Amino acid sequence: MTATIAQAQLDTKAPAVSLLALCPHCDLVQRLPDLQSGEEARCSRCGHHLDARHPEPVVRPVLYAGSALFMLLLANLFPFVSMFAAGNSNEMNFFDTSSVLFTEHHQWLAILIWLFIQAVPAACMFAILYLKLGMVYALPARTWVARVLYMLKPWSMVDIFLMGLIISFVKLVADADISLGPSFWAFCLFCLLHLRAFQVIDRRELWSKIAPCPIPQVAAQPGKSGLAQNLKLCQVCTALVPITQTQCSRCHTKVRLRQRASLQNTIALLIAATLLYIPANLLPIMRTVSFGETIDSTIISGLVLMWQDGAYPVAIIILIASVIVPVAKILIMFWLCYLTRLPVSQRQRHSTQIYRLVDWVGRWSMVDVLVVAIMAALVRFDLLMSVYPGVGALVFAAVVILTMLAALSFDPRLLWDPLTEQHEGVGFDAATER
Ligand SMILES: [Zn+2]
Ligand SMILES: [Zn+2]
Structure with a gap:
């Protein structure tokens, strides 16, 4: 099935509340098109997925x-x-x-x-x-x-x-x-x-079947940010919630204007991941015993060995997943945190797309840890040849988990808030949660 992708609309007619969406990545209120089966709606400003209709939904x-x-x-x-x-x-x-x-x-x-x-x-x-x-x-x-x-x-x-x-x-x-x-x-x-x-x-769609979307006691107009209209988004069930309300009336989750201490948490998790990345590369990830000889291999030495053996495709995959992706993810996440501190730039759409990419790709770094687990379970011939996991595997798994948590803690709406402040005169103040 190929989904038709429609852009959300920004006309200023007052639509039914169930047709209004607040983008979780750029905070823009928009009117959702009336989707047919197999169609998907994306945010008109940042391209984030907002809604979809699937055939035979049950x-x-x-x-x-x-x-x-x-x-x-x-x-x-x-x-x-x-x-x-x-x-x-x-x-x-x-x-x-x-x-x-x-x-x-x-x-x-x-x-x-x-x-x-x-x-x-x-x-x-x-x-x-x-x-x-x-x-x-x-x-x-x-x-x-x-x-x-x-x-x-x-x-x-x-x-x-x-x-x-x-x-x-x-x-x-x-x-x-x-x-x-x-x-x-x-x-x-x-x-x-x-x-x-x-x-x-x-x-x-799932939440609309659990309970109807609550009607916020604040008028919402498409084409403006939620922040400027005193509205916030329930990240769990996608309902629009007035700024003064602390709990979502549909899913009963505590709703915040922006993720709590988003930048501080993201930076703290990134620093922890960076510090752990050093021992993750120095400690052996895997120990191979072959004919009585023991070889400890780190991520890099394992890579070099595979390259020398001519296993180029595997070496390239491991290089991308275990070296390039974690390092790039940490650097990009730091850069995104820095961008939120800059005055208005024209890069919001691109930086939000890059955020989505690193968020998606980051979990693939876990592949090397899983390879160690598979090899340790499969290669067990006592002294002839056996593979044992090394302590580096757990440390590397911790690095991947910390970078995943960092991406989850980062609130991409912070990238768009300076734009809201410039065009709509309302800024986000983390200190007062306004
Ligand atoms: Zn958006
Ligand atoms: Zn909710």
């Missing part, structure tokens, strides 16, 4: 989420991958990627990986099933489930795990035979169905 998400859960169950029941090397064989199950780390005294890393590739994706699929079936059977607590669903979404990393599997196989294929079990194919289907289940739901 049946498709239920089918995708239900099938995804069934595939996840199958992925845990049968052999995942087998490896044969020098007359020995080892079989890995899907759950081994976490359990082996646990037995190797890397409990924190084991728990993180289990959460990212099993618990969070499964919880998201259950939540989608519950919310969609809840539309038909009026199930309770849907407000709470919808809040949790969008909180968990960035932490579901099944697509990155699949990339990690491919990289691991390419690394190993020169030294061993790899045989893919039925659970591997079930996992591939799970990834696909999980992705589709998220593609066929829309936050705004």
Whole structure:
């Protein structure tokens, strides 16, 4: 399905409140076009996704989420991958990627990986099933489930795990035979169905079915910022909330004009990530024991080794994911924080788009950590050849998590506030939350 993308409209007629949207990235109030099935509306100023209509809004998400859960169950029941090397064989199950780390005294890393590739994706699929079936059977607590669903979404990393599997196989294929079990194919289907289940739901549409959009006691005019009209956005359910109201009347979340201490939190998380990035590169991420010889490899030395072995595509992917992306993300996030302090520039649209890109791409840095978990579960032939995780893997995972939290803490509306102050005469003051 190719979605038609329509731009939100800025005419000044007073539309129904359910058709008004406040952009979470640039704070512009706009009138949503009357969308048909398969259409999507984007912000006319910054291009952010605002609304979408999907065909068969109940049946498709239920089918995708239900099938995804069934595939996840199958992925845990049968052999995942087998490896044969020098007359020995080892079989890995899907759950081994976490359990082996646990037995190797890397409990924190084991728990993180289990959460990212099993618990969070499964919880998201259950939540989608519950919310969609809840539309038909009026199930309770849907407000709470919808809040949790969008909180968990960035932490579901099944697509990155699949990339990690491919990289691991390419690394190993020169030294061993790899045989893919039925659970591997079930996992591939799970990834696909999980992705589709998220593609066929829309936050705004979902909330409109849980409860009608509350009518703010303040007139809202399209084409002006929320800040200038004493309106703020509920980031959870997309409702427009008057500035004087502290809680959203639909989802009961505390609503703030801008994210609390956004710049301070973002900068603090970025500094912590920068400091941890040094030991993450100096400490070994993986230990390989081969014929009694032990080799500790850091991210960089692993990269050099792969390049020397001629595995250029994998070396390039790891270079991008583990070196370029985290460094670029930290630098760009610092630059965005600096931009919010500048007087009006013409770069708001571009900087908001760059923010969205780094926010999306940052989680892919987790791929190297997942490769270590897969290799440690798969390559277990005692002294002949075994792979063990290194402490650097946990430190690097912490760097990725901190940069993800930094991107989540950053409020892109701060980039647009100087423009609002110049054109509409109302500025945002973080000290008074005005
Ligand atoms: Zn916008
Ligand atoms: Zn709300």
